[in-house]
Amino acid sequence: ISFLVLERLAAHDPEEVQMMESATPVLSLIDAPETIRKALWLLLRYAYITQDLATAETLSRQHPSCTFVTPEGERIDPKGIIHGGSSRENEGLRLGKKMERDELLTDKERCMQRIQDEEKTLQALNRSLQEIPLAEKERHLQALVNERNVLEKQLTQIDIEQQSRARELEQIHREIVEARRKLQTTEQELTSLLPKIKAIEEKNNERYALLREAQHKIGRSEEEHKRLSKEVQNRQNSYREAQLELDKIRYKITSGLHNIASFAEESDVMQQEISTAQDSVTRIRAEVESCGKELECMLVESAKRQQQSTELEARYRECKILNQETRNAVRELRRSHEIGLQLSAELQQKQIELERGIDNLITAVQTRYSCNLQDIDTEPPLDFNKDDAEKTATAIGDQLQKFGAVNELALEEYEQEKERLDFLTGQKEDLLGAERQLRTTIDEINKTALKKFQDTYNTVRGNFISIFRELFEETDEADLMLLSGDDPLEAHISIIAKPRGKKPLSIEQLSGGEKALTALSLLFSIYLVKPSPFCILDEVDAPLDDANVDRFIKLLKKFENNTQFIIVTHNKKTMASSRALYGVTMEEEGVSKLIPVKLEKKHAERSSGNDAE
Missing domain, CATH: 3.30.70.1620 (Alpha-Beta Plaits)
Incomplete structure (x- = not known):
């Protein structure tokens, strides 16, 4: 050793x-x-x-x-x-297990610390969520919704009154224009009658001259008659001619006397018409002055009503924006809570996997080296x-x-796995950032779309009520109601149409003509928001009777200065009101032919022919 x-x-x-x-x-x-x-x-x-x-x-x-x-x-x-x-007992030997174990224990401590931090964050979020007075917010929201409904009804009533006032003002304007036109016509007629009166007087003078001349002729004829009576036998033929001439002159005298009497009567009638016209002019001027005063009072009242309506609309928009912001805040808190739960579950799962890996490593070391790492x-x-x-x-x-x-290859595999982990972590961060950005963009789009929808809806609603009453009667009831829902952009819109004498529960109970007029009212109310230079209508007047066809034509005439209408129709009145007519015929089987007719030229030729006659 x-x-x-x-x-x-x-x-x-x-x-x-x-x-x-x-x-x-x-x-x-x-x-x-x-x-x-x-x-x-x-x-x-x-x-x-x-x-x-x-x-x-x-x-x-x-x-x-x-x-x-x-x-x-x-x-x-x-x-x-x-x-x-190598010997069998040495196969699978790995170096650096102690360091790897220390790293795993360090990772475990970091994970445990992170789990504790996430649990604290989750508890704080739960406390914040519990502290939010959802019931009070819902009651406040319901109160705001009720207030909004009341304000919408008041706004509708104000709109109706304002439109009624506007129609009354328009009617007064029309009456004033009509009175002025009649005054001008009367003055023109008076001016045109004065030369006629002078001409009649001149004719009367001429006829008086002719009458005097005729009287002189009668005198001469009587003298001639006395002279000729002495020579009756010698001049019978001359006497007859003179007698015939005398009858003619007497007839002319009688006709002249009748004409003089009729001219005198016409002169008296004209004098009466002149006095009547002067009285009418005085009365119309007084009416114009009174109408002007009433118009000024109505304009002041309309301005006050318009200011009140604007203030109510501003309060309603502020309440709606506050409601939407409250809902967004609650939605974000719920989303944060769900994300916290998911992270907590993932960290717990990772903790279990790490503990299982540590146990496996301790067991492997104890099996291979007969030692317990926990005792070292x-x-x-x-x-x-x-x-x-x-x-x-x-x-x-x-x-x-x-x-x-x-x-x-362990080091190389570790580098590859570490690189992949870093890549996936970066991808995860990018996805989370993209998700936050998308949610912010979606909220902004929803706010903008909601504002534009409200403005467009209010405009279309006012246009629909106005056009419906033009096509029906002024007292008929029509409206567009936005059904209540969490999201106004996905809510349904109810169409209310109640002609005079009917109280239908739905539009399906209306007749075919009433349905067509209601559809036209909605179509043109949307059209007024964003007009188009061209509009194609395919047999929209098919279910209409003659009276409703006249109203339909009047409505088209109102918009024909800004839009060119192309109408497919079989109705004679609609054809007669058009400027150009195109007929499609099939002279040969399978071959269609277009026949255009310029109605304006025909009308001009007809009117010139009448003038010539």
Whole structure:
């Protein structure tokens, strides 16, 4: 038995191991405590590892003082003797188990500390979750929802009143315009009648002149008659002609007298119309002034109502945003709680696996080396002990003899596994960061979409009520109701349409024409939010009667300045109201032909023909 006294080895400082091509020093692969590093240097400073036996033989001839070992366990000593194989009891031997055990114990302590920290965090989260007054928040939320419903009803009533006021103002404006137009027409007629009156007076003067002339002719004719009566027998023919001429003149005189009487009556009627028109002008001016005053009062009242409506809408939006933020906070706390539970379960599972691995290692060491690792003192001795030194030397010698069974790929496998662990850890961190970023983006998108949805919904709702009342009656009831739900973006929208004299429980109970008009109201209310230059309608007037077709045409005329409508129809009224008509016929089987007709040109030709007549 040989012994190495570590204290006496202190005088020998380890030198740099000589490096060789195609060979690796054994000392570069061994990690040992400082207490035995010098002893290992004395024992293994000339030991190298090669890839195969041929390389070992070549290097042995070049360096006869060195020992070369192959991964298969073959060894060439300085004497040139080749050793191969290993004993069965040395197979599977591994070096550095103590250090690996210490590392595992350190990892276990770190895991236990991390588990305790996570449990404390989880307890803190549970306390925070319990401290949140969910019941009070829900009651407050319900109160806000009820208040929102009341405000929506009030807002609807205000909208209805505002629209009614707007319609009344529009009606007053139309009446004012109509009164002004009538006033202008009356003044124009009066202006146009004055020349006619003058012309009639001139005609009367001319006819008076003709009458006087006729009277003079009658006088002359009577004188001629007296003269001719004396010569009756000689001038019978001249007498008859004179008598005929006299009858004609008398007829003209009678006609002139009748015309004079009719012209006098017409002049009296015109004077009465002029006085009536002047009275109407005075009355219309008084009405215009009173309507202007009423209009100013209504505008002031409308401005006040509009301000109240704006304030109510602002309060409603603030309450809704606060509700959404509260829900987001609760959702985040629940998500954090779930993540904490998952991490706790994973750490517990990892702890169990580590404890199982430590037990397996302790059992393997106890089986192979007949020693209990838990009983070994890891602290180095203060004084030198021969027995301990003997045991250490024996253990080192045994390790050197069993060196052939060392797994040289363990370090490489460890590096690969460590690299993969670092990669997976980085991937996990990236995924968690991406998840947080995605959740933040989703929340922002939901807030923006909710705001835009509310604005668009309110606009479409107001347009729907207005257009529905244009197509039906002013007193008919129509509305769009957003059904309550957790997410307004996924809530259903209920369409309320109640024409006069009907109280349907659903739209399915309406007639075909009423359904079509309701659908048109909804279509154009959405269209007003984002108008389009073109709109194609396919036989939408098929279920409508003549009165509703007129309303439909009136609605189209309202939007025809900004949108070109292409309508597929069989209704004559719809065709008559269009500017261009395209008929599709099939003169030959399987061959369609398009026949365009410009209705505006036809109307212009017809109106010019009437003017010419």
